[in-house]
Amino acid sequence: MNGVSEQALYLGDLFAFLEMRPTIVSPPGAPPVPTPIREGFVFEGVSFRYPGTERWAVRDFHLVLRPGERIALVGENGAGKTTITKLLARLYDPTEGRILLDGRDLREYDLASVRGAVGVIFQDFVRYDMRFDENIAVGEIDVLASDGDGVPASIAAAAERSLADTLLPRLPAGYAQMLGRRFADGVDLSGGEWQKVALARAYLRDAQVLVLDEPTAALDARAEYEVFLRFAELTAGRMALLISHRFSTVRMADRIVVLRHGSVVEAGDHATLVARRGLYAELFEMQAEGYR
Numbered sequence: 001m002n003g004v005s006e007q008a009l010y011l012g013d014l015f016a017f018l019e020m021r022p023t024i025v026s027p028p029g030a031p032p033v034p035t036p037i038r039e040g041f042v043f044e045g046v047s048f049r050y051p052g053t054e055r056w057a058v059r060d061f062h063l064v065l066r067p068g069e070r071i072a073l074v075g076e077n078g079a080g081k082t083t084i085t086k087l088l089a090r091l092y093d094p095t096e097g098r099i100l101l102d103g104r105d106l107r108e109y110d111l112a113s114v115r116g117a118v119g120v121i122f123q124d125f126v127r128y129d130m131r132f133d134e135n136i137a138v139g140e141i142d143v144l145a146s147d148g149d150g151v152p153a154s155i156a157a158a159a160e161r162s163l164a165d166t167l168l169p170r171l172p173a174g175y176a177q178m179l180g181r182r183f184a185d186g187v188d189l190s191g192g193e194w195q196k197v198a199l200a201r202a203y204l205r206d207a208q209v210l211v212l213d214e215p216t217a218a219l220d221a222r223a224e225y226e227v228f229l230r231f232a233e234l235t236a237g238r239m240a241l242l243i244s245h246r247f248s249t250v251r252m253a254d255r256i257v258v259l260r261h262g263s264v265v266e267a268g269d270h271a272t273l274v275a276r277r278g279l280y281a282e283l284f285e286m287q288a289e290g291y292r
């Protein structure tokens, strides 16, 4: 995605988000998300329209995500994959239907605790013009304050697991390096490098649910393989929603859910879906053709 369309997407989301804000509320005295989550998430007939639009982005969507399960969402551009992850993180609420977490409507939980439980690395992940360590700890400022002068161990560990620490040789000031283009002494990163920083953020939060939206799109093949290995390690025993157009990545999910126009058309594992000769098989075949 080029810079302009990425920014347009971000602004569109921001306006939509502001318009929606009155409805995204945290009920007073609401309980936090249970730790650990025991039953998981259930999408019950969820439909969603972005504010100010007529089209359904998600339509009568059903999904069960159990603890320890890794689900891949697959479908063509605009099928609704990213929107589903936004509903899971409560950036939006369903227009119709509901999302249950451990049997209770997601809207009944403390909002901050929902956002904390769901670690999201979106397609349009955020690049902050601030220090490397602050970029990883963003929203968790107490982590930065916790260890005096040195780099807090939790930040270093997150950077190591996400491979963000491989950027250090390029950063003259190490963890204190200012990133981005806004400052004269700032070091700008490539798309793939920013994604490693975004991954480190999720690792640091130790989120109960991990959402990776096209996580490796901008990484080179070797880095992709390494992140993939670590992602499998990180998500072991944890819930994950994975969105990718690459079938090599999608195959590692326990279950693959195929979307069209915001609804589920097929679900199963890779072999089952290929044998079914439906939409999944068609998309897979198209990609295989592209490689030939």
Ligand SMILES: Nc1ncnc2c1ncn2[C@@H]1O[C@H](COP(=O)(O)OP(=O)(O)OP(=O)(O)O)[C@@H](O)[C@H]1O
Pocket (backbone or CB within 6 Å): 012, 013, 016, 050, 053, 055, 056, 057, 075, 076, 077, 078, 079, 080, 081, 082, 083, 084
């Ligand atoms: N902020 C927004 N405002 C209005 N419509 C939106 C917004 N974001 C997405 N949409 C629309 O909602 C539908 C679903 O989009 P979504 O991004 O969820 O699809 P996707 O499956 O993730 O696509 P892709 O593979 O291209 O990322 C599309 O028709 C899209 O144009």
